[in-house]
Amino acid sequence: MKTLNEVLDFCKENEVAIVDFKMTDLDGRWRHLSIPVERLNEDTMEFGIGFDGSNYGYAAVENSDMVFVPDLDSAVLDPYCEIPTLSMIGDVMVIDRPSNRPFDQYPRNVAKRAAEYMKETGVADEMIIGPEYEFYVFDGISYSTKPDDMGYMIDACQAEWNSAEENNNNGYIVPHHGGYHTALPMDINNDLRSKMALDLEDWGVKVKYHHAEVGGCGQLEIEVELDEMTKMADNTMVAKYVIKNSAAEEGCTATLMPKPVAGEAGSGMHVHMLLMKDGQPVFYDPDNYAQLSDTAMYFIGGLLTHAASLCAITNPSTNSYKRLIPGFEAPVTIGYAMANRSAVIRIPAYAKSPKNKRFELRNPDATCNPYYAYAAILMAGLDGIEKKIDPHANGWGPFDFNLFDLPEEEKKKLGGLPKTLDEALDALEADHDYLLKGGVFPQALLDIWIKKHRAESAKISRIPHPMEFAMYYDL
Numbered sequence: 001m002k003t004l005n006e007v008l009d010f011c012k013e014n015e016v017a018i019v020d021f022k023m024t025d026l027d028g029r030w031r032h033l034s035i036p037v038e039r040l041n042e043d044t045m046e047f048g049i050g051f052d053g054s055n056y057g058y059a060a061v062e063n064s065d066m067v068f069v070p071d072l073d074s075a076v077l078d079p080y081c082e083i084p085t086l087s088m089i090g091d092v093m094v095i096d097r098p099s100n101r102p103f104d105q106y107p108r109n110v111a112k113r114a115a116e117y118m119k120e121t122g123v124a125d126e127m128i129i130g131p132e133y134e135f136y137v138f139d140g141i142s143y144s145t146k147p148d149d150m151g152y153m154i155d156a157c158q159a160e161w162n163s164a165e166e167n168n169n170n171g172y173i174v175p176h177h178g179g180y181h182t183a184l185p186m187d188i189n190n191d192l193r194s195k196m197a198l199d200l201e202d203w204g205v206k207v208k209y210h211h212a213e214v215g216g217c218g219q220l221e222i223e224v225e226l227d228e229m230t231k232m233a234d235n236t237m238v239a240k241y242v243i244k245n246s247a248a249e250e251g252c253t254a255t256l257m258p259k260p261v262a263g264e265a266g267s268g269m270h271v272h273m274l275l276m277k278d279g280q281p282v283f284y285d286p287d288n289y290a291q292l293s294d295t296a297m298y299f300i301g302g303l304l305t306h307a308a309s310l311c312a313i314t315n316p317s318t319n320s321y322k323r324l325i326p327g328f329e330a331p332v333t334i335g336y337a338m339a340n341r342s343a344v345i346r347i348p349a350y351a352k353s354p355k356n357k358r359f360e361l362r363n364p365d366a367t368c369n370p371y372y373a374y375a376a377i378l379m380a381g382l383d384g385i386e387k388k389i390d391p392h393a394n395g396w397g398p399f400d401f402n403l404f405d406l407p408e409e410e411k412k413k414l415g416g417l418p419k420t421l422d423e424a425l426d427a428l429e430a431d432h433d434y435l436l437k438g439g440v441f442p443q444a445l446l447d448i449w450i451k452k453h454r455a456e457s458a459k460i461s462r463i464p465h466p467m468e469f470a471m472y473y474d475l
Contacts, residue, residue, distance in 0.1 A: 018085040024107045026057025028369030058105040080245040105445040107371030111230045114375035117438035124275035130226035134267035135256045137218045159217035174216035182212045196246045205235045214265035236370035256366035259322035266323030269366045274358040284354040290338045290347045301391040302384020308427035313376045314364035318421045331362045334415040335397040383434035421457045
């Protein structure tokens, strides 16, 4: 829908009573406020809805009065509200004279500015991306962070640890690390995934496929079709909303945490990407390695050059680094390769046509703010193109072999991703000029981001871990 009258007509036809505005906070969570449909008018579109930006994690308290302006084209019926509700996302503006201006720290505005900067460079006019959403669905979760009671418990009826349980046990247990593409009756979440996929389709997010993933205690994956970068950041917020609410409707719980279960497969959010200019692919060259153009290789060079600092944005939780460890499919070595899932950058062998020629960045996870993450990925790649960073000349590959099987002496010669959030934040502090180009990421935003996540890391580091009791209590 392009006009307010179209939206109001839609509301009337569908007996919509409430209009819900969803806004993204610093961490990448949706927050929302709602108005009766009668309050949606031209003033809403011109002057917006006022709110306090400091409560969203950005902007100082003394300068935090902002307005939200909805994007009419994002309007969709929210399937999880009992009262008919029309949902819209949009943009955040700073109150100014003579007119309001986009707030440069707001996640969606950062992504839109990155896309504009890309056009200004002349490299491309569209970045097309496609994330893979991995997540776990559990039957129940409880956790405690009290001083005298610290720990968590999760349950999934198909998990191997329930093989001896008498209640609700039909014998179809999914083995540890054995969940990949399991079929019915072991794949008890099949219908739930199908419902998620159909809800996403109704929301305008095109689903490529869904399936059970490696983690035997309820790990799943939904992969969506590629789309324009800012649109896909919108879609990522939608996907997380749909995944969590669909699970809740079925009486279970979904999490996109990178490593919710020790020893099981972690959940990433691999990001496929390509550039287009004037409707033509920028990354294709039939005569080069993996049919990737020099521009594509320079883009890869930029990603690998800034891989450590990117992690502070694409993997911004302490839990992220419990996934990025050797021995699982998550990458730990900075490098690229064809059809190699152990490399940070993988070039899918099946993407052969010029308009599908792409690669994927495998380290991101869904604890990221997708607007910031996708914008940072683009900025790193553009920096590589500008500086003509050749990944092969820098010793980053191609690694057409399993990096996990290398002898330890050989592994030591290769660069690795940060092992902790603090290491990633150190890298971001030392290496962020590429993010500031074109005014895409304000320095103030990066300062807020680093300060906030250092505080989170410090908070967790001070808390005793249950494993410490097992290892040290009797010393």
